[in-house]
Amino acid sequence: MSQQPMQTISGKLILLIKAGYWLALLIIAAMVMASFILLQQMMAGHRHDDTLLDIVGMQKVLSQRIVFLANAAGAATPNQQPALVTAFKQATADFERNYDLLLERVVADPASPARLDPKSVENVLFAKPFHLDYFSVGLIANSERLVSAFESQLGMADNGGYKGGGERVNLDASVANAALSGYAALGQRISAQADARSESLLALHRTLFYSTLGVIVLVALFIFRPMSNTILRKTRELIDTRNSMAFIAVHDGLTGLHNRTG
Secondary structure, eight states: OOHHHHHHHHHHHHHHHHHHHHHHHHHHHHHHHHHHHHHHHHHHHHHHHHHHHHHHHHHHHHHHHHHHHHHHHHHSOTTTHHHHHHHHHHHHHHHHHHHHHHHHHHTOOTTSGGGGOTTSHHHHHHSTTTOHHHHHHHHHHHHHHHHHHHHHHHTOOSSSOOOSOGGGTSOOHHHHHHHHHHHHHHHHHHHHHHHHHHHHHHHHHHHHHHHHHHHHHHHIIIIIHHHHHHHHHHHHHHHHHHHHHHHHHHHHHHHHHHHHHO
């Protein structure tokens, strides 16, 4: 048998090994990449939920701080009032900034049908019984009016001061309490949604993990096993070919020797 068929068999065998290797590698790499992407989504979602819960917790604290500072500023002596009014103004500004950030992160639409879903964030913000958006905006407006009135009284106003009547200035504690209740409910909704999303992603991750194991088993059964069988068969064919060529060579040698001695 000539060298050319042996080289052809060896070339096909090497090509088969390379094809099987790269196919298995691509399949496993795709599964690993999918697992990595899923893990990144879980981490991003966790960070997003933590940020929202931090904002909600801060708003709960600020709503009570606003009430405390408003009452303290109203009962303080003239010497104590400027510092308390400044702290009151800062707390109101922080509350407003955090609320704007919360709306930006939540991406809530007051016209969305989700506001009718008792499990949604929009329901807490824009629907009864909490109407958190209404009470948050009301608390901000009420606090800003009271700050303006204090600044006018103390000569701290930069824009002419408060022009309204005194009866409009008093801070309504019930608005702050309603906002506090709304933020508590909002935190519960966000936590519940985060838990549900985590459970869903964990279930998907488990499915992907078992699928990866299944793919590895299938690769072993349908790629590496047939490939190893092919390698074994081709090896046997090469051995048989070599033995045949050796036998022919020996036979030709013996025939030539017999002819020379005959």
